[in-house]
Amino acid sequence: MKGGSRGIKRQKAKTVKDGSSLAAAAPVTTDVVIDTNALFSAKEKFDASNALALPGMRRRKRRPTDDQSDDDDDDDNGEDDEESKKRRKRLKLKRLKRELQSDLLTKKKRKELERIVRKKESAKTRSQLWEELRQYQFPREEGEATATAHLLPSAAIHGVVSKRAKPSDKKKSPGDNTEPDANTDASIKPLLKGWQQQKQQLVKDSDSSTDTSDITVSSSESESELEHDDAPASASITVDAQTNDESKATAEAEAETAIKEHRPATFVQVRRSKAVQQRRLELPILSEEHSIMEAVSGNDVVLICGQTGSGKTTQVPQFLYEAGYALDGRRVVVTEPRRVAAIAMSERVGQELGLGRNRVAYQIRYQGNVTEDTVIKFVTDGVLLKELESDVLLRNYSAVVIDEAHERTIYTDILIGLLSRVVCRRRRLGHPLKLIIMSATLRVQDFLANERLFPSAAKPPLVRIDARQYPVTVHFNRRTEDDYLKAAYAKVCRLHTSLPPGGVLVFVTGAQEVVTLCSWLRRAFRKSKSTTTTSSSTSEAEAEDRRLDICLDNYSAVPADEDAELHEAPIDAELRRDGRLQADDDDDDGNVEVDADVEGFRLTDEIGDEPTKRQVGSSGPVHVVGLYSLMPPERQAAAFREPPNGHRMIVVATNVAETSITIPCVRYVVDTGRVKTKVYDKVTGVSTFVVTWTSKASAEQRAGRAGRLGPGHCYRLYSSQVFTDSFKDFAEPELLTKPVDEVVLLAKLYVNDVLHFPFPNAPDGEAVAASEARLVKLGALDSRKRLTPQGALMRQFPVAARFAKMLVVCEQQEELIPYVILLVACLSVPEIFVEESAASSAGDDNRGNDDSSVERKQRAKAFRRSFARAGQALLLGDPMSLIGVAAWYERQLGQRGRTETELVEQLGQLGVRHRAIGEVRKLRRHLTDIAGRLFVRRQVFLDPALPPP
Numbered sequence: 045m046k047g048g049s050r051g052i053k054r055q056k057a058k059t060v061k062d063g064s065s066l067a068a069a070a071p072v073t074t075d076v077v078i079d080t081n082a083l084f085s086a087k088e089k090f091d092a093s094n095a096l097a098l099p100g101m102r103r104r105k106r107r108p109t110d111d112q113s114d115d116d117d118d119d120d121n122g123e124d125d126e127e128s129k130k131r132r133k134r135l136k137l138k139r140l141k142r143e144l145q146s147d148l149l150t151k152k153k154r155k156e157l158e159r160i161v162r163k164k165e166s167a168k169t170r171s172q173l174w175e176e177l178r179q180y181q182f183p184r185e186e187g188e189a190t191a192t193a194h195l196l197p198s199a200a201i202h203g204v205v206s207k208r209a210k211p212s213d214k215k216k217s218p219g220d221n222t223e224p225d226a227n228t229d230a231s232i233k234p235l236l237k238g239w240q241q242q243k244q245q246l247v248k249d250s251d252s253s254t255d256t257s258d259i260t261v262s263s264s265e266s267e268s269e270l271e272h273d274d275a276p277a278s279a280s281i282t283v284d285a286q287t288n289d290e291s292k293a294t295a296e297a298e299a300e301t302a303i304k305e306h307r308p309a310t311f312v313q314v315r316r317s318k319a320v321q322q323r324r325l326e327l328p329i330l331s332e333e334h335s336i337m338e339a340v341s342g343n344d345v346v347l348i349c350g351q352t353g354s355g356k357t358t359q360v361p362q363f364l365y366e367a368g369y370a371l372d373g374r375r376v377v378v379t380e381p382r383r384v385a386a387i388a389m390s391e392r393v394g395q396e397l398g399l400g401r402n403r404v405a406y407q408i409r410y411q412g413n414v415t416e417d418t419v420i421k422f423v424t425d426g427v428l429l430k431e432l433e434s435d436v437l438l439r440n441y442s443a444v445v446i447d448e449a450h451e452r453t454i455y456t457d458i459l460i461g462l463l464s465r466v467v468c469r470r471r472r473l474g475h476p477l478k479l480i481i482m483s484a485t486l487r488v489q490d491f492l493a494n495e496r497l498f499p500s501a502a503k504p505p506l507v508r509i510d511a512r513q514y515p516v517t518v519h520f521n522r523r524t525e526d527d528y529l530k531a532a533y534a535k536v537c538r539l540h541t542s543l544p545p546g547g548v549l550v551f552v553t554g555a556q557e558v559v560t561l562c563s564w565l566r567r568a569f570r571k572s573k574s575t576t577t578t579s580s581s582t583s584e585a586e587a588e589d590r591r592l593d594i595c596l597d598n599y600s601a602v603p604a605d606e607d608a609e610l611h612e613a614p615i616d617a618e619l620r621r622d623g624r625l626q627a628d629d630d631d632d633d634g635n636v637e638v639d640a641d642v643e644g645f646r647l648t649d650e651i652g653d654e655p656t657k658r659q660v661g662s663s664g665p666v667h668v669v670g671l672y673s674l675m676p677p678e679r680q681a682a683a684f685r686e687p688p689n690g691h692r693m694i695v696v697a698t699n700v701a702e703t704s705i706t707i708p709c710v711r712y713v714v715d716t717g718r719v720k721t722k723v724y725d726k727v728t729g730v731s732t733f734v735v736t737w738t739s740k741a742s743a744e745q746r747a748g749r750a751g752r753l754g755p756g757h758c759y760r761l762y763s764s765q766v767f768t769d770s771f772k773d774f775a776e777p778e779l780l781t782k783p784v785d786e787v788v789l790l791a792k793l794y795v796n797d798v799l800h801f802p803f804p805n806a807p808d809g810e811a812v813a814a815s816e817a818r819l820v821k822l823g824a825l826d827s828r829k830r831l832t833p834q835g836a837l838m839r840q841f842p843v844a845a846r847f848a849k850m851l852v853v854c855e856q857q858e859e860l861i862p863y864v865i866l867l868v869a870c871l872s873v874p875e876i877f878v879e880e881s882a883a884s885s886a887g888d889d890n891r892g893n894d895d896s897s898v899e900r901k902q903r904a905k906a907f908r909r910s911f912a913r914a915g916q917a918l919l920l921g922d923p924m925s926l927i928g929v930a931a932w933y934e935r936q937l938g939q940r941g942r943t944e945t946e947l948v949e950q951l952g953q954l955g956v957r958h959r960a961i962g963e964v965r966k967l968r969r970h971l972t973d974i975a976g977r978l979f980v981r982r983q984v985f986l987d988p989a990l991p992p993p
């Protein structure tokens with residue numbers, strides 16, 4: 045074949061155009077003559093079998109169809125306009141369909157055709173859809189006028205702000221609103237562009253706005269009257285489910301954007317004295333400064349968990365100051381759960397930084413030294429909550445440090461929940477707020493594991509400081525004394541006479557005990573002409589205690605019940621009224637230094653009397669001071685001053701001295717192991733204070749006070765077995781120990797949706813919902829579940845909501861107030877009357893009753909009836925008897941010559957519980973105090989022996 049083809053070419057090349065015949069060309073040597081005219085003249089005469097000659101010229105098969113004629117027309121006319129194209133397409137589709145229906149197609153061809161038809165149909169549906177969508181598009185102008193940043197999902201905003209496109213972003217989902225794809229239908233491009241512009245506009249708005257719309261603050265009138273200690277009275281910060289979702293989305297988006305601030309490195313020069321510098325360098329936290337500040341600069345929320353004495357409270361504010369967080373008119377604020385700590389720490393940090401008193405200042409409820417120049421501010425958590433009312437974004441601050449977060453007061457928990465949302469908002473506004481949560485224990489899981497508080501995409505980093513500065517040796521008593529006050533007294537006497545110099549810090553449960561123990565100790569070491577008595581030697585003291593070296597790292601957390609301090613108020617007031625506290629306070633304040641030549645003293649059965657006559661050895665003079673929450677700060681300061689020369693300092697304190705503070709001279713701690721806590725009775729709805737064992741974590745904190753400026757010793761007045769068996773690891777968060785109505789009423793001051801609020805440990809959802817429904821019925825909340833002025837008043841009374849309502853309502857009628865108060869006190873205390881069947885056992889504390897049970901029952905019944913009165917008064921039923929017996933008891937107490945023992949016996953015979961009636965008495969006074977403070981338009985007074993109504 046190949047040879048043949050070449051031959052033809054050659055022949056063509058040498059064609060002789062004269063048309064002479066092939067025959068004439070013989071002999072076949074060189075030239076071939078072809079008749080080309082004959083060859084090319086007519087297609088018809090072409091020999092189709094000769095493929096070699098003209099392979100491309102096969103005749104086209106023609107189908108005699110209508111279509112063909114159309115096609116031919118098209119071809120003929122050469123039309124190329126839009127219309128004809130469409131028509132062609134239509135026809136083609138028609139033909140394809142026809143072919144599809146016929147059985148003539150191959151399987152492959154059929155599939156291909158099916159695919160084409162599907163594609164065409166879906167394109168048609170899509171364009172119809174866009175057309176419909178276009179009708180619902182939000183006009184751009186309208187959008188700009190009404191929308192604000194918070195209406196947009198924050199993730200969307202961040203998508204625009206960050207302009208970070210991941211490779212995966214190239215795949216666009218149907219709802220994706222980012223740049224229109226080049227292939228996108230032309231009709232939707234304007235739509236997407238409009239949306240894009242709206243978003244950009246909104247981002248601009250959100251940057252410049254001071255909008256706080258997902259955290260709204262509202263004020264109510266009776267604010268100033270309703271203050272509860274440091275707590276703000278009226279703010280309502282809306283945190284609802286939507287906000288939580290949004291915050292989650294924000295957190296996730298922010299975590300993705302990986303907050304990398306490019307703050308210029310700032311360093312504020314600080315001139316510290318050499319001594320301070322030296323001390324600082326010894327603190328374990330100093331070696332972690334870099335990691336702490338790196339975590340702070342890269343994250344909005346940071347957790348710091350450090351041992352007691354590692355330097356958290358004093359150093360972290362200084363790190364922030366040095367890193368420039370207190371520049372440009374912004375401040376660093378540090379919250380403390382206790383006022384004593386806020387004051388003491390502000391002084392210490394001010395000294396270390398070498399700044400004036402007002403530059404590092406404190407603010408507690410009624411007092412403070414904050415000025416315009418203040419750069420670091422120490423406040424109680426209640427004060428910061430109050431500030432949130434007026435500026436929910438805390439614009440004056442660049443960093444908030446929550447110290448002692450493990451104490452888990454209800455205020456701290458609410459604060460952490462709110463701030464977890466404020467930091468998100470501040471970041472979006474472009475002025476980040478740093479939140480540093482510091483805890484002395486490992487109980488940070490409550491924060492870390494809480495998805496609602498910190499979603500997993502934005503978990504705060506945890507920096508640990510696992511070292512303490514000085515060791516503390518813990519000594520347990522062999523026996524556990526029930527009378528811990530006397531045991532403490534004896535221990536302090538022994539320590540003073542037998543141990544080397546060093547201050548002693550004693551922990552008791554309340555102001556009254558502080559006053560009592562101080563007076564015992566002063567009397568014990570009062571200068572006496574009699575000379576030394578036998579002293580118990582150090583070795584004796586040591587032998588008595590079972591010495592155990594405890595690793596304080598093994599347990600943690602502490603109950604810090606601010607309420608217990610508040611509970612000291614009535615005691616304090618009572619003592620002052622009696623003139624007793626004044627005398628003792630004067631002693632406290634008056635720096636009574638007594639020499640230690642000791643008188644003997646005797647033991648009596650009653651608490652409050654002096655302890656056993658005991659011979660104590662001679663030693664140097666002592667300087668005894670008390671420390672409790674409600675003491676004026678200038679007198680509290682006495683505990684932080686050096687004692688007079690040659691004196692041993694003895695500080696008797698409540699648990700206000702348990703955390704944060706350093707009492708410089710203290711080397712020995714005496715821990716009674718007790719704490720006064722508020723216990724809620726679910727049946728009666730009344731909260732009462734009881735003295736209980738503290739927690740292991742709290743005991744650790746107390747011990748930690750001994751190792752601040754050198755190694756120390758802690759003497760525990762209980763056995764190691766009691767410690768192991770009876771002490772809880774941690775105290776419950778206050779929020780979970782309070783009655784749910786109380787929690788809801790308090791939380792409603794700050795948040796509307798308590799159910800979805802990000803509490804570190806949320807109360808039970810069902811209980812919250814039930815409580816809200818109950819409070820709505822009682823009028824404490826309105827129909828939208830917002831706190832009403834009446835509800836704000838109700839939350840001031842420490843009784844069940846239904847009783848609080850009675851008290852609030854009785855304000856309308858002045859003459860009724862004392863009766864309602866007494867009735868509420870009686871109703872709040874369970875079982876004033878001993879059940880008649882149980883009367884034979886003489887109740888819980890009525891002893892010495894040897895009458896026959898039948899007689900006693902009859903007498904008790906008659907006694908109760910005597911208060912019922914006659915006529916209409918009978919309708920009053922049991923409440924009448926309760927009021928009657930309480931008033932009767934007061935009259936009996938007022939009678940001259942009646943002893944307590946006689947009265948107890950008589951109550952037993954009459955079927956009345958002595959302890960219960962005592963509680964009624966206390967509660968009645970407390971409620972009268974509160975009513976007197978709240979009902980400013982009324983005369984509220986206590987008439988103990990109230991006449992019958």
Ligand SMILES: Nc1ncnc2c1ncn2[C@@H]1O[C@H](COP(=O)(O)OP(=O)(O)OP(=O)(O)O)[C@@H](O)[C@H]1O
Binds near residue numbers: 327355392484705751
């Ligand atoms: N007023 C003071 N006088 C002398 N030294 C002090 C004073 N306050 C603090 N210090 C020193 O600073 C150290 C660290 O105190 P800081 O209160 O910062 O510790 P902390 O880690 O916060 O402990 P805690 O958890 O017990 O509050 C103390 O151990 C002590 O050595």
